[in-house]
Amino acid sequence: MKILIKNGRLTDPASRTDSVRDILTDSGIIEKIGRDINDSAEYTVDARGMWVVPGLIDMHVHFRDPGYLYKEDIFTGSAAAAAGGFTSVLTMPNTNPAVDCAETVSYICRKAEQVGFINVFVCGSVTKNQAGLTLSDISGMAEAGIKALSEDGKSVENPTLLKKALEECKKLGIPMLSHCEDAKLSANGVMNDGARAKLLGLSGIPASSEVSIVARDIALASEIGAALHICHVSAKDSVELIRAAKKKGVNVTAEAAPHHFILSEDVLDGKDTNFKMNPPLRGRDDVEAVIQGIADGTIDCIATDHAPHSSDEKNGTFKDAPNGIVGLETSLPLCVTYLVKTKILTPLELIEKMSLNPSKILKLNGGHISVGGPADITVFDPDAEFIIDPAAFKSKSKNTPFGGFKVSGKARCTIKGGRIVFKD
Numbered sequence: 001m002k003i004l005i006k007n008g009r010l011t012d013p014a015s016r017t018d019s020v021r022d023i024l025t026d027s028g029i030i031e032k033i034g035r036d037i038n039d040s041a042e043y044t045v046d047a048r049g050m051w052v053v054p055g056l057i058d059m060h061v062h063f064r065d066p067g068y069l070y071k072e073d074i075f076t077g078s079a080a081a082a083a084g085g086f087t088s089v090l091t092m093p094n095t096n097p098a099v100d101c102a103e104t105v106s107y108i109c110r111k112a113e114q115v116g117f118i119n120v121f122v123c124g125s126v127t128k129n130q131a132g133l134t135l136s137d138i139s140g141m142a143e144a145g146i147k148a149l150s151e152d153g154k155s156v157e158n159p160t161l162l163k164k165a166l167e168e169c170k171k172l173g174i175p176m177l178s179h180c181e182d183a184k185l186s187a188n189g190v191m192n193d194g195a196r197a198k199l200l201g202l203s204g205i206p207a208s209s210e211v212s213i214v215a216r217d218i219a220l221a222s223e224i225g226a227a228l229h230i231c232h233v234s235a236k237d238s239v240e241l242i243r244a245a246k247k248k249g250v251n252v253t254a255e256a257a258p259h260h261f262i263l264s265e266d267v268l269d270g271k272d273t274n275f276k277m278n279p280p281l282r283g284r285d286d287v288e289a290v291i292q293g294i295a296d297g298t299i300d301c302i303a304t305d306h307a308p309h310s311s312d313e314k315n316g317t318f319k320d321a322p323n324g325i326v327g328l329e330t331s332l333p334l335c336v337t338y339l340v341k342t343k344i345l346t347p348l349e350l351i352e353k354m355s356l357n358p359s360k361i362l363k364l365n366g367g368h369i370s371v372g373g374p375a376d377i378t379v380f381d382p383d384a385e386f387i388i389d390p391a392a393f394k395s396k397s398k399n400t401p402f403g404g405f406k407v408s409g410k411a412r413c414t415i416k417g418g419r420i421v422f423k424d
């Protein structure tokens, strides 16, 4: 199928292009990029006033499949991703069973291919059943195509085991994605530790729980020479550690989630569990530090940590409800509204963090729009204003703190492998 995208603002950080172009795709490949392309095509997208960007890549999602299909599955997760402008995601391994062997990796890849909306890449767990005791079948999972290792949901507590896993990562040329949390320090905390937690009578998770593991993992990765990626950075001191490590030449990258650069603990009322996630919403100075890290390049990627939960689960008390919020269908508008409209990032810089950098970190063939490259393209209207309505989500779950937020930036057409997988 041929698709012609006319008069859009091509925003492609790989080639530093940010100007109006036409794009022609044929059979899943980008065939032509230029001005005034008038070839006949089966489908034409009028992209006047819109940005045409390499398909967005979210390197941190939970599709809950296998095991928790009442929260999400590969079909609904893929549909939510496409609607949010994403053509590729990396799924985290804390499913049931955990992704710790080749069979489970293959199950996810097969199902994703049947669904076919987006590219679903798989992250394998560091330890068997994520129990922290012995390493998973890392070489088997590598053969089945994993793009990274992670114990996401928690840290690998045993540093000796983590060292072994980092050595495997180095051998395989894949990154270790670190969810940084000292479980003993975060104990039974449910929100950021501080004055607000005291006021609400809730137990706190100190920033040190994250920061101490960021420091440990940077030290280990640097010693071994493995690629380390810090997930969902939330604390000021974590940003500073990552900045310093990069300056020293350590192979470390980092991501931040929209909620951590938009919301602080001040918005918590101790009741609405859509504001409960891990790491928790931090203090205002932490939020400012994350924004600064995004602006100066310390933080390489925006990732959603898309974590669906059923409304039954989220309807519990703040203390008992599970951590996590959905993010695939709100990330692009939140980023346009809070990072680009505020001039913290240029359009090229945003797309770098939402597509090119995740592609580089995971070594995917994506993140760029170039002749001969894959026709993974997102067309979106940066000025389309709307109110976020969780009821309209394609995700099975509606747990977002951003319902009712007025934002701008809407995906109009998502093209994956030369096929239109979402159209608004």
Ligand SMILES: [Zn+2]
Residues within 6 Å of the ligand: 152, 153, 154, 179, 231, 232, 278, 279
């Ligand atoms: Zn995590």
